[in-house]
Amino acid sequence: MENSVEEKQARTLPNPNPDQDERQDPSDAKEDENDVVDDDEEEDEDEVEEQEPPSKPVSREAQLRAHKSKMDDLFRRMQNEKVNLRVHDVLIKGNTKTKEWIIEAELEGLKSATTLQGLLEAAGIANARLQQLDIFDSVRVTLDSGPPELPGTANVIVEVVETNNPLSGECGAYMKTTARSWTVEGSLKYKNWFGYGDVWDGSVAYGPNQTSEVSAGVFLPRFKGLLTPVLVRVSLLSQDWQEFSSYKERLLGLSLGLLSTRHHDLVYNLGWRTLTDPSKMSSRSVRRQLGHSLLSSLKYTFKIDRRNSPVRPIKGYAFVSTTQVGGLAPDHRSLRFLRQELDLRYAVPFGFYHAALNFGISGGVIFPWGCGFLDKPSPLPERFFLGGDFSPICTLGGPTTVWGFKTRGLGPTEPRRLIKDKPNDENSDFPGRDFLGGDLAVTAFADLSFDLPIKWLRDRGIHGHIFAGAGNLAKLTENEFRNFSFHKFLESFRSSVGVGIVVPTKLFRLEGNFYYIVKHHEHDRGKTGFRFSFSAPS
Amino acid sequence: MHPRTKTSPFRPVQSSITDRPECLKPNSKVQKASSGGTRKCFGLQRKRKTQPLLKPQLKPLQNLPRGFPLLVLAFDFGIMDEGVDNERQEYTLVVRKSYFGLPTACPSCLPVYIYLKFAQLPFRLDFNSTYPDSDQIPYIESGDYVAYNNENGGVIESLKKNGIVDLDSEFYSVPEWLSTKAMVISWIEDALMYELWVGSDCTPAKKIYYSNLPWPIGKVLFLKQVYSVKQRLGITKDNAEQKEEEIYKRANIAYSALSTRLGEQNFLFENRPTSVDAVFLAHALLTLQALPETSVLRSKLLEHANLLKYAEKLKIEFIEAGSSSSSIPYFQSDPPSSTSRRGPPNWSSKPRSKPKRQKTKEEKTFRRRAKYFLATQVVAVILFLSLVTRSDDEVELDEDEGYGYDD
Numbered sequence: 001m002e003n004s005v006e007e008k009q010a011r012t013l014p015n016p017n018p019d020q021d022e023r024q025d026p027s028d029a030k031e032d033e034n035d036v037v038d039d040d041e042e043e044d045e046d047e048v049e050e051q052e053p054p055s056k057p058v059s060r061e062a063q064l065r066a067h068k069s070k071m072d073d074l075f076r077r078m079q080n081e082k083v084n085l086r087v088h089d090v091l092i093k094g095n096t097k098t099k100e101w102i103i104e105a106e107l108e109g110l111k112s113a114t115t116l117q118g119l120l121e122a123a124g125i126a127n128a129r130l131q132q133l134d135i136f137d138s139v140r141v142t143l144d145s146g147p148p149e150l151p152g153t154a155n156v157i158v159e160v161v162e163t164n165n166p167l168s169g170e171c172g173a174y175m176k177t178t179a180r181s182w183t184v185e186g187s188l189k190y191k192n193w194f195g196y197g198d199v200w201d202g203s204v205a206y207g208p209n210q211t212s213e214v215s216a217g218v219f220l221p222r223f224k225g226l227l228t229p230v231l232v233r234v235s236l237l238s239q240d241w242q243e244f245s246s247y248k249e250r251l252l253g254l255s256l257g258l259l260s261t262r263h264h265d266l267v268y269n270l271g272w273r274t275l276t277d278p279s280k281m282s283s284r285s286v287r288r289q290l291g292h293s294l295l296s297s298l299k300y301t302f303k304i305d306r307r308n309s310p311v312r313p314i315k316g317y318a319f320v321s322t323t324q325v326g327g328l329a330p331d332h333r334s335l336r337f338l339r340q341e342l343d344l345r346y347a348v349p350f351g352f353y354h355a356a357l358n359f360g361i362s363g364g365v366i367f368p369w370g371c372g373f374l375d376k377p378s379p380l381p382e383r384f385f386l387g388g389d390f391s392p393i394c395t396l397g398g399p400t401t402v403w404g405f406k407t408r409g410l411g412p413t414e415p416r417r418l419i420k421d422k423p424n425d426e427n428s429d430f431p432g433r434d435f436l437g438g439d440l441a442v443t444a445f446a447d448l449s450f451d452l453p454i455k456w457l458r459d460r461g462i463h464g465h466i467f468a469g470a471g472n473l474a475k476l477t478e479n480e481f482r483n484f485s486f487h488k489f490l491e492s493f494r495s496s497v498g499v500g501i502v503v504p505t506k507l508f509r510l511e512g513n514f515y516y517i518v519k520h521h522e523h524d525r526g527k528t529g530f531r532f533s534f535s536a537p538s
Numbered sequence: 539m540h541p542r543t544k545t546s547p548f549r550p551v552q553s554s555i556t557d558r559p560e561c562l563k564p565n566s567k568v569q570k571a572s573s574g575g576t577r578k579c580f581g582l583q584r585k586r587k588t589q590p591l592l593k594p595q596l597k598p599l600q601n602l603p604r605g606f607p608l609l610v611l612a613f614d615f616g617i618m619d620e621g622v623d624n625e626r627q628e629y630t631l632v633v634r635k636s637y638f639g640l641p642t643a644c645p646s647c648l649p650v651y652i653y654l655k656f657a658q659l660p661f662r663l664d665f666n667s668t669y670p671d672s673d674q675i676p677y678i679e680s681g682d683y684v685a686y687n688n689e690n691g692g693v694i695e696s697l698k699k700n701g702i703v704d705l706d707s708e709f710y711s712v713p714e715w716l717s718t719k720a721m722v723i724s725w726i727e728d729a730l731m732y733e734l735w736v737g738s739d740c741t742p743a744k745k746i747y748y749s750n751l752p753w754p755i756g757k758v759l760f761l762k763q764v765y766s767v768k769q770r771l772g773i774t775k776d777n778a779e780q781k782e783e784e785i786y787k788r789a790n791i792a793y794s795a796l797s798t799r800l801g802e803q804n805f806l807f808e809n810r811p812t813s814v815d816a817v818f819l820a821h822a823l824l825t826l827q828a829l830p831e832t833s834v835l836r837s838k839l840l841e842h843a844n845l846l847k848y849a850e851k852l853k854i855e856f857i858e859a860g861s862s863s864s865s866i867p868y869f870q871s872d873p874p875s876s877t878s879r880r881g882p883p884n885w886s887s888k889p890r891s892k893p894k895r896q897k898t899k900e901e902k903t904f905r906r907r908a909k910y911f912l913a914t915q916v917v918a919v920i921l922f923l924s925l926v927t928r929s930d931d932e933v934e935l936d937e938d939e940g941y942g943y944d945d
Contacts, residue, residue, distance in 0.1 A: 272755055280674065280686055287632075287677075287684075291669030292759070294752040331752040374900065418682035 083116035088146040088153035094160040097195040098135065103158065105222050106130050110156050119143065119154065130160065133221055134199060135192040137161045166191040173508045173536040174205075183207035183536075197221040209407065210240035217255075231257035244408040245434045246282035246416060247290065249381055250274045263303055268328075271295040273335075275380065283414035283434040289380040296329035301397075311394060311504050312449060312463065313347040314356040320397045326382070327370065335379050336370040341398030354463065355450040360392060362399045363442045368477060378477045383437030386410050386471050387525065391502075392445050394509055394535040399443040402471035402526075404496035404515030408435040409525030411473035433523050438473025439480075440489075445469040449502070461504045467513075470495040495519045496526065509535045629654075629661035633676045634746060636665070638827045641857060643746040645730055647676040648820035649813075650693045654678075655856040656811035657703040667750035671759055694813050706812050715807055718799060719814045721792050726821050728771060729789035733825075733835045735767040737782065742828045790838050797842040804851070815852075822849040823857075 077083055087110055092103050106129040109122035123141045130139045138161045146153030171186045187203030199219040206212050215235030223230040233255040240248050253271030260266075275290045282290070300323045307316035320343040327336030343362040350356060364384050368376045387409035388401045395401070402410065413433040449465040451458050472493045476484060500513030511533045517526040631654060633647035641663065642648050654661055666675055673688040678697070685696035698704040709715040734743045740760070747763075748756030768774075773781045796818060799806055805815050822845060829836045839845060 276672075277674075280684075280689070284679065287679075288664075288666070290672065290674075291666060292751060292755050293668060294755055329752070333750060333752045415682055417684045 078117060084114065085116045085119055085152060085154055086114055087111055087119065087156055088150055090156045090158065092158045092160070095162065097162055097192060098160070098197065099195050102133075102195075102197045102222055103130065103160065106133070107156070107158065119156075123156065126158070130158070133197050134189075135163060135166075135197055137163045163191055166193070173534075183211060183213065209243070211238070213237045228259050228261060229257075231255075231260070233257075241408070242277075242279055244385075245380070245436065246279060246286050247275045247277050247380070250276075251295070253295070265299075265301040265303070267299045267301075269295060269297050269299065270329075273381065281416045281419075283416050283436075285377070285414050285436055286380065286434050289377070293379065294329065294331065294334040295326060296334045297324050297326035298328055299324040303396075305396070307345065307347055310396070311509050312461070312502070313345070313358055313393070314354060314449075315347050315349040317347070318345040318396055319343070322398060326379075332370065335382075336373070337366055337368045337378055337382055339366040339382060340364065343396055343398055345396065353451045355448065358393060358447040358449065359445070360447075361442075361444045363440075364398050365440050365476070367439065374479060376477065378439050380437065383439060384441035384473060385435065385437045386441060386443065386473060389531060389533040390535040391509060391511055391533060392443065392469065393447055399441040399471060402443055402494060402496060403445070403467060403469040403498055403513070404517050404528070405471075405494065405520075405524060405526040408437070410435075410471065410494050410520065411438050411524075412436045412475050413523045436475070439476040440474045440484075441471070442489075442493075443469065443471035452501075462501065464499070464501050466497075466499045468495070468497045492521065493519065494521065494524060494526065511535070629659060629678055629680045630664050631661045631676060631678050632664045632666055634665065634670070635667045635750060637746055637749075638742070638824075640823055640827060642676075643742075643824065643828055644676070645727070645734070645820065645824055646687060648824065649817045650676050650678070650687075652819050652852075652856065653694050653697075653705070653813055653816035654703070656705055656816060659703050670747035670751070670756075671763060694816070705810075705816075706814075709807060709812055712807070714799075715812070715814065718796070718806065719817075721795065722814055722818050722821070725788040725792045726818065729785050729792075729835055730821055730825060731767055732771060732782070732785050733829055733833055735764050736771075736773065737835070738830055738833050740764070741830070746828070786834055786838065789835055793839055793842050793845065797845050800844055800848055802844065804848075819849060819852050822846075823853060 074083075090104070090107055090110060092100055095103060107126045109125055110119065113119040113122045120143075123143065127139050127141050130136060140159040142157040142159065144155040144157055146155050168189050168191070169187065170189070171184075173184050183205040184207065185203055185205035187201050189199055189201040191199050193200055197220070200217070201219075202214075202216045204212075204214055213235055215233055217231060217233035220230045220232075235251075235253050235255065237251040237253065238249070242248060251271045251273045253269060256268040256270075258266045258268060271294070273293050273295050275293075277286065277290055302321045303319070305316075305318040305320075307313035307318050320341070322339075322341040324337075324339040326339070327334050341362070341364040343360070345358065345360045348357045348359075366378045366382055366384070367373070368378055370376075384399055385408045386399060386402055387405040388407045390401060392401050392403070413435055416432050416434055418432075445467060446469075447465050447467040449463055451463050457463075470493050472489060474480075474484060474489055495518040496515055497518060498513050498515040500511050503510040503512075512530070513533065514530045515526075516528050520526045631647075631651060633642035633651060634644035635642065637643035640648060641651055642665075651663075661678070666672075669675060674686045676693055677684055677686045678693055679685075683700075685693050685700065687693055690696045690699050698706065706715075734740070734746075743763075744756070744760060748760055751759070771781060771785070796806065803809050805811050806818070807814065822839065825833070825836050825839050826846070826849065
């Protein structure tokens with residue numbers, strides 16, 4: 001796909017100083033390999049022929065010299081002063097299926113340009129926006145002179161080549177916020193089916209804990225006058241938390257992306273969630289939450305990421321705030337809760353061996369609302385769970401894990417059901433306790449990364465790191481907030497330290513770490529030792 | 539009549555302690571004392587001061603002297619812990635929601651409730667109204683022990699198997715008891731299932747199972763369940779009428795047989811309650827109180843006066859009297875709702891008004907503060923708007939004054 005912006009100016013420029021003689025104001029133009037004979041050139045030549053008495057034909061060398069001097073003059077003028085120019089007309093060519101207003105919506109900056117410099121910048125932006133629509137094989141923006149009777153004007157010609165093969169596929173590893181873990185996802189896309197720039201996609205994702213998601217969505221760049229694109233997605237998510245919390249989750253959901261800019265993201269989620277326990281081993285708190293529920297929530301995310309790299313940040317900072325309000329439905333029987341997450345990161349470069357110290361602190365709280373909210377528990381899947389073999393450096397967006405602790409491996413627990421003939425064995429893969437998560441979660445970490453002395457490793461981005469992390473969960477609902485004490489919360493923090501090697505790849509970040517658990521509680525699943533972890537940047 | 543004497547109408551299960559689940563052993567004697575003791579004893583247990591829990595020696599019930607319950611009562615005063623651990627050791631029966639004047643309107647849950655009432659086993663009621671398609675409900679729990687509906691043949695069978703309570707111990711070898719049980723479980727329960735999901739307008743089923751679920755979920759689950767019931771009963775478009783006739787005919791035969799079996803006795807077998815009484819009583823109460831007056835099944839049941847008298851008498855004795863004392867629901871995921879229905883003159887449920895939930899002091903404070911906060915915000919917005927409008931007017935005046943014609 002051609003990504004170049006080609007700008008071609010007529011030999012006879014739209015004259016910003018109409019008082020000057022045409023001859024004394026040479027038209028400057030960039031050399032273009034694919035120049036097409038300009039009709040205006042011919043017209044100008046004809047005009048010249050009509051206006052002047054016939055003279056000897058100009059040699060090619062002289063023409064080139066004239067062009068060069070015009071270009072030099074133009075560049076000099078552009079550097080020293082603003083070259084006033086306005087757009088007279090925008091012509092769109094090459095769109096057989098795509099609706100013209102879809103393309104025009106991305107060219108609004110061109111019409112408001114008042115100088116040549118501004119016009120060039122706007123043309124670059126328009127080209128990038130049209131490329132981002134992902135429905136064209138190539139986009140070419142050409143600047144041409146305006147009508148001779150309107151000096152100081154230019155015409156913009158946008159030539160698009162619609163994609164011949166609208167079907168494409170992708171595969172990658174991503175951090176799924178819905179699944180709270182990384183997943184490998186494969187997707188098929190069909191582009192521009194109805195000519196509205198619509199991109200339809202179907203995807204299948206699979207992750208740890210038998211997480212699987214099948215989804216289909218449509219992306220509309222322009223919908224009913226909304227300034228930002230609209231994304232609608234239907235998905236069926238299935239997660240198996242039997243091993244950790246004795247329940248399976250299935251969520252049939254509709255997600256509507258209402259606003260998506262660089263820093264702001266607003267999404268509405270509507271879903272039918274079902275929690276089941278086929279093993280019939282769940283603890284009392286989990287048993288009480290089994291069943292069906294309607295999730296209707298609005299989620300707003302504010303994100304600033306000024307780090308130089310999300311995989312190995314060496315300098316910069318990042319901040320994410322996520323607010324979710326559940327229960328936005330006329331039906332009072334839907335899940336009602338308020339959830340807030342905060343995440344702050346900062347990277348301090350040391351200036352040698354690419355070393356950097358990364359700090360991070362994140363916290364989250366969830367609380368139900370509505371009648372009798374003080375006595376109600378928070379929804380189990382919406383609570384905070386800490387633990388998992390992935391790096392907190394890559395996962396930006398709330399408290400997720402503490403190094404060294406397994407998935408859902410720390411926090412409040414409750415004994416599972418006891419069956420007389422099948423005693424629960426703590427050493428088995430299915431310990432006799434359910435991890436219930438917490439309504440309040442706080443994590444913090446510090447990570448010192450540095451290049452290794454071997455050049456081969458350095459060239460491939462493989463580096464080492466020493467790290468320390470801490471985190472804790474607490475229950476606040478069902479009147480437990482009355483017993484909450486910051487002092488006890490701080491005293492019961494879990495912590496770990498470690499050292500390891502990081503191998504960044506195209507799809508994910510692989511770490512081989514040795515963890516040492518400094519502090520843990522009786523039922524936590526944290527183990528000192530060597531482990532690998534996989535992380536996908538979020 | 540004290541339930542531990544030989545002349546009591548029933549005897550709780552007499553099994554050795556070793557057959558019981560491990561979690562029940564430390565408290566089993568206290569629980570047995572409370573189950574055999576008065577309800578007053580049960581209520582007092584909840585008010586104990588915290589003291590270490592002792593482990594008294596355990597003896598089979600039949601060897602206990604007459605004076606033992608009083609000793610146990612006094613013993614209980616000093617040893618029980620209050621708090622979550624003590625509450626967890628007590629039985630909790632989790633059922634579907636209360637409706638139509640019944641403690642639970644679910645045909646699977648009410649028999650278990652009645653059975654526990656017959657056994658005079660103290661328990662608490664808890665409700666789950668968000669899982670209508672679960673076959674695990676009802677279930678009974680006590681600490682780490684749980685008996686689900688879809689295990690071991692049901693909660694009643696699990697209670698028998700685990701040695702907690704068994705009202706049928708003397709009837710297993712009685713062929714008539716077995717055949718009556720089979721008839722009640724198959725013909726009569728099928729008839730009620732048909733009437734709830736296919737025969738009537740299905741309003742009772744929607745109220746029982748889906749009234750606490752949001753509309754789209756309830757609707758989809760209801761349609762799924764109707765399809766499932768039709769599959770189970772073998773009903774198709776072609777044989778719908780024939781199946782209906784067959785189901786009502788069998789129900790009628792069953793009612794007649796039961797009416798003959800009952801006669802003028804208090805219970806179906808040997809004047810003592812068994813699980814068959816629990817199952818049939820639940821069926822009768824639901825048929826009479828939950829189904830509409832136009833229900834064919836209901837009209838067939840109304841033809842048997844002794845069955846109606848049996849249902850009414852046992853309801854008053856075990857359900858309405860019992861609901862005021864021992865089985866106080868301590869945690870309700872959804873508050874029980876009861877509706878009054880009009881029934882025939884000789885069968886009417888007493889209309890109960892929904893108990894008004896007392897607001898706690900904290901909630902009142904929170905509401906008051908919320909109102910003040912909202913009022914403050916509204917006032918602030920109004921003030922801001924008025925100030926901004928005033929300053930705009932002043933600015934306009936200034937601007938006007940600024941413009942002038944140059945002479």
